[in-house]
Amino acid sequence: MANTESLENVVLELRRGVIVLAALSQLSTEQYGYSLLKQLSEQGLEVDQGTLYPLLRRLEAQGLLESVWKLEEARPRRYYVISAEGKKILPKLKKEWADIVSVMKKMLA
Amino acid sequence: MKLINRYVSEVGKHLPLIQGREDIEKELRSTLEDMLEERAEKAGKPADEAMEIELLKEYGSPQKVAMTYNPHPYLIGPRVFPFFLMILKIVFFGIAIGLSVVTIIQLLSQLSTGVAFMSPDFMKTILQGVGNIISTAIAAFGYVVVAFVLIERFVPDFKIDFEEEKEWDPAALAKEPDADSISRSELIAEIVFTFVGLAILNFYPQILGMYFFSGEESFFIPIFSDVFLKFIPWINLIFLAEIAVDIYLLRNAVWTTATRVAKIIIEGASLVLAIVFVRTTDIIGFTAESFANSPFTPEQAERFVTVANVSITIGIIVVVVIVSVELIKAVIGLVRSLNRK
Incomplete structure (x- = not known):
């Protein structure tokens, strides 16, 4: 019981950092929260709504994303897109990720 | 859609009082409507209440959803x-x-x-x-x-900035303590005692006195007379300045010319105040009159008054000596640090 719980916690911690990178990488074209969620899921990354929406707001507050409300099909939707600041740091994050992956691959081989 | 609206406003109630609360509600409503629509399409029939219930159940309780937006869950x-x-x-x-x-x-x-x-x-x-x-x-x-x-x-x-977080040089362990470095425990003790003094003076002045018990009756005489009251704002000022300088020193962990000068001014002011104290007559509460309603005989009362006055005067003189020593230490520290520069 305790083991499953700690396993879940570790997995959650591992994914948390990845989601930021995943979201930033997918927002070069603007998307609203639910469409981003579906897009991530189609590519194999299942993210909880309760994680993604607050995260998008946080990234916007940090200046990495921009957002705008648009009225579509009689429904207002908040569209997010990567900001200039976000574009600047995305390559660095990608490089960081590649480094982590190559180090861990070797370590876990 | 009735349930979604109620759900969203329920989430809103639990949202922390942060900016963009309405924005969060609006985004949540739009998301839920999207999801519901998608489900209806998949089922091949218009959305009904059963679908709404299923969706909201999966989305989670309003409290839980609101919590995820809380940037300060502590x-x-x-x-x-x-x-x-x-x-x-x-x-x-x-x-x-x-x-x-x-x-x-x-x-x-x-x-x-x-x-x-x-x-x-x-x-x-x-x-x-x-x-x-x-x-x-x-x-x-x-x-x-x-x-x-x-x-x-x-x-x-x-x-x-705690010391550990600053750039820390292990070589500092081997070095003799620097003349400009501060003693943390000394400062903390000073803050504690100044704070206690401040609290007693302002909130519990009634304990600054002596209780006498005689059988069932108790009898209280304050150490200081009403003349003392007019000194309290000045004492407060000095004590607060002292605490402020000490906290500043705790944060910066090193003496500077400015803090040394501040310390000299504070100690100097304390010294002046203590001297004014000694020279002010009627400041001590133990007088023959204050014992008038006491169960003591006039002779006993007189003895108390003499002993109390002498001890209080001695107490103030001790304070004067301590303050003088502090003042001299601060002046010497300043002169030395200026000479080093």
Whole structure:
């Protein structure tokens, strides 16, 4: 019981950092929260709504994303897109990720 | 869609009072409507209440959803927590020491008026003292928590540089202490005692006196007369300045010319105040008149008055000496540091 719980916690911690990178990488074209969620899921990354929406707001507050409300099909939707600041740091994050992956691959081989 | 609307406003109720609350609600509503629409399409029939219920059940309870938007799921966050602990230790330490001293003085004055050692009255004072420490500590804990909650919420830039976080040079361990480095424990002790003094002076002036017990009756005489009251704002000013400088020193961990000058001014002001004290007549509360309604005979009262006046004068002289030593230390420190530059 305790083991499953700690396993879940570790997995959650591992994914948390990845989601930021995943979201930033997918927002070069603007998307609203639910469409981003579906897009991530189609590519194999299942993210909880309760994680993604607050995260998008946080990234916007940090200046990495921009957002705008648009009225579509009689429904207002908040569209997010990567900001200039976000574009600047995305390559660095990608490089960081590649480094982590190559180090861990070797370590876990 | 009725249920979605109710759900969204329920989430709104649980959202923290942060900016963009309406925005969050609007985004949540739009998302839920999208999801519902998708489900209806898949099922090949228009959305109904059963679908709505299923969707909302999966989305989670309004409290849980609201929680995910809370950037501060704590009262006192990790940013200020170390400083919170430090202040709490100082305050608890100060309360324990200060109130123990008060209780001991009460016990001694009881003994001097004929209350037997370990008698019920004596034990009562001890128990009251312990009770006082506990209740004051709990109240103080509350005040400190409130202060830090306010800092957490409204002072986003608040940050204390603990020594460990600064660039730390292990070579410092081997070196002789620097003349400019401060003694942390000395500063903390000074803050504690100044704080206790400030608290007693302003909130518990009634303990600055002597209780006499004679049978069922107790009789209280304050140490200082009303003349003393006009000194309180000045003492407060000096004490607060002292605490401010000490906290500044704690944060920066090193003496500078500015802090040395500030210290000299404060100690100088204390010295002047202490001297004015000694020279002010009628400042001491123990007079023949104050014993007029007491159960003591005039001879006993006179003896008390003489002893009390002499001891209080001695006390003030001790304070003058201590302050002078501090003042001289601060001046020497300043001169030395200026010479080094």
